[in-house]
Amino acid sequence: MRAGLLFDNLYMRGGLLFDNLYIRGGLLLDNLYMRGGLLFDNLYMRAGLLLDNLYMRGGLLFDNLYMRAGLLFDNLYMTAGLKLDNLYMRGGLLFDNLYMRAGLLFDNLYMRRGLLFDNLYMRAGLLFHDLYMRGGLLFDNLYMRGGLLFDNLYMRGGLLFDNLYMRAGLLFDNLYMRRGLLFDNLYLRGGLLFDNLYMRAGLLLDNLYMRGGLLFDNLYMRAGLLFDNLYMTAGLLLDNLYMRGGLLFDNLYMRAGLLFDNLYMRRGLLFDNLYMRAGLLFDDLYMRGGLLFDNLYMRGGLLFDNLYMRAGLLFDNLYVRGGLLFDNLYMRAGLLFDNLDMRAGLLFDNLYMREGLLFDNLYMRGGLLFDNLYMRGGLLFDNLYVRGGLLFDNLYMRGGLLFDNLYMRAGLLFDNLYVRGGLMFDNLYRRRGQLFDNLYMRGGQLFDNLYMRGGLLFDNLYMRAGLLFDNLYMRGGLPFLNLYVRGGLLFNNLYIRGGLLFDNLYVRGGLLFNNLYMRAGLLFDDLYMRAGLLFDNLYMRGGLLFDNLYMRAGLLFDNRCMRAVLLFDNLYMRAGLLFDNLYMRAGLLFDDLYMRGGLLFDNHYMRAGLLFDDLYMRAGLLFDNLYMRAGLQFENLYMRAGLLFDNLYMRAGLLFEIST
DSSP states (O other): OOTTOOOTTOOOBTTBOOTTOOOOSSOOOTTOOOBTTBOOTTOOOOTTOOOSSOOOOSSOOOSSOOOOTTOOOSSOOOOSSOOOSSOOOOSSOOOSSOOOOSSOOOSSOOOOSSOOOSSOOOOSSOOOSSOOOOSSOOOSSOOOOSSOOOSSOOOOSSOOOSSOOOOSSOOOSSOOOOSSOOOSSOOOOSSSOOSSOOOOSSOOOSSOOOOSSOOOSSOOOOSSOOOSSOOOOSSOOOSSOOOOSSOOOSSOOOOSSOOOSSOOOOTTOOOSSOOOOTTOOOSSOOOOSSOOOSSOOOOSSOOOSSOOOOTTOOOSSOOOOSSOOOSSOOOOTTOOOSSOOOOTTOOOSSOOOOTTOOOSSOOOOSSOOOSSOOOOSSOOOSSOOOOSSOOOTTOOOBTTBOOTTOOOBTTBOOTTOOOBTTBOOTTOOOBTTBOOTTOOOBTTBOOTTOOEETTEEOTTOOOBTTBOOTTBOOBTTBOOBTOOOBTTBOOSSEEEETTEEEESEEEETTEEEESEEEETTEEEESEEEETTEEEESEEEETTEEEESEEEETTEEEESEEEETTEEEESEEEETTEEEESEEEETTEEEESEEEETTEEEESEEEETTEEEESEEEETTEEEESEEEETTEEEESEEEETTEEEESOEEETTEEESSOO
16 A cells, blocks of 8 residues: 555555556556566566566566575575575575475475485485485385385385385385285285285285185185176176176176176176166166166166157157157157157158158258258258248348348348348348447447347347346346246256256156156156166165165175175275275275374375374474475465565565565
């Protein structure tokens, strides 16, 4: 504030308004600092130079920097005469978003005992890249114990672990280790390597559960065989399956001893992502009356491919009436119509029907076929208006001339235009001798892609009752945004029935359906329906709702591994505990964490037994994405002279919040 005026995020000087500016010397500075008569865009100015979002000191330009001792600092701390890019400086070196200590450069690091740490913890004089250090070695995002390097690992027994758990002295890549072998993101049990697996009885399990001594690729193991992301029971390999009765199931439900590919099983048959009822296979279907339904509604005992069923026939995404199949059609008088209007008993493929002929997306008149046309005077018009016996390609016809997607008036051709008063308008409304580009004109005003009514401007609107509607349908004086309206209600890209609002819905019985299937008056959001229950992209069995789950023994599994009838949400399982995408050690649950000493770390750095949430750690303090200096916490700040700056500029010990 200066010169007694109020400015919203502004500085005022010399009687001018500046939006988020500094003004000095009578010039307008847009989001700037002004000094010495020059314009600075979001800058600090000093000594006559332009500073872009900078601090200026000693006659140099600083881009979003701190300046000290006469040098340029790009979003830096400066000390001892060097340039620091978003850094802390101490001891005369450059630090790129680092912590500095003992005179070396640290790239987003902790420094201790004179070495460089790239986003690391340092201890015992070595470099740690996003690591935990212990025992004097480098750890890349690791835990260190026993003097070796661990890449995002747990270390125990003196070896390197790449994102692993270590136990008994070997390397584990994101693994659990037990009995001395390498585990790549695995659980180890019985002394072998497991790639993201559970191990039991001494074999390698690739993201598996192991039981009975075989390899399981992302599987559950039971009875001694390999399972690729499967449930195992009765001794066979199951690929992402449920196993029951001794056969292989590829992402299936198993019941009565057969293979099911992502299916529900009932009465001994294979179901590919289906509902099963009465012993038949259903491919993502509704089942009723013992037949297979491909993503259908079933009624009357037949198969329906994404259809409505009525009178006992199959309808592929259709309306049915009179007992026939309709592929995305309207049905009338007992015939099939593919996305058509039906009249006089014939099939119309996306057509209008009149006088007994088929029209492909046409208007019919005079007994001829019109492909997306208007018909008049006995001629065929391809997406046209016809008048005076001529063919018009996507045109309006008037005065005997052809208009390509035009309005015609006074004998002139208009390309996608409105014409009035003998002038051509390109997608315009014409009024009072003015040209309007894709506009509606009324009252002598220009409207860009608008409807005009009552002297108001409407941008791509419908107008009614003096109200403005943005890309709307208007009815009853209400605005509708790209809507259908019925009964005076607003519908956003909706169907309306019974005075209710439907967002891209089907409606039946006065209920709202969001991209749903409707049956028996219930709402289904992209669901399977059975026995009057709502299923959200689910498998159904035994009257239970399953959300994209595996089912076994009547339990619900949400995209999980199953063992010992416990529910696991995308987890590793061991010793009967649930792990959500975790590392497991010593019976503790770790959510995408580092583990050391029995403590849980949520995507943290660990040091001295403290938990750090995506932080820098120094001197036992917790820093949330901060810079640390002199024992103070800075949240996304610049630090100087012991003051905290929240997204600020700092100069001469003063706090500047995106300006001063």
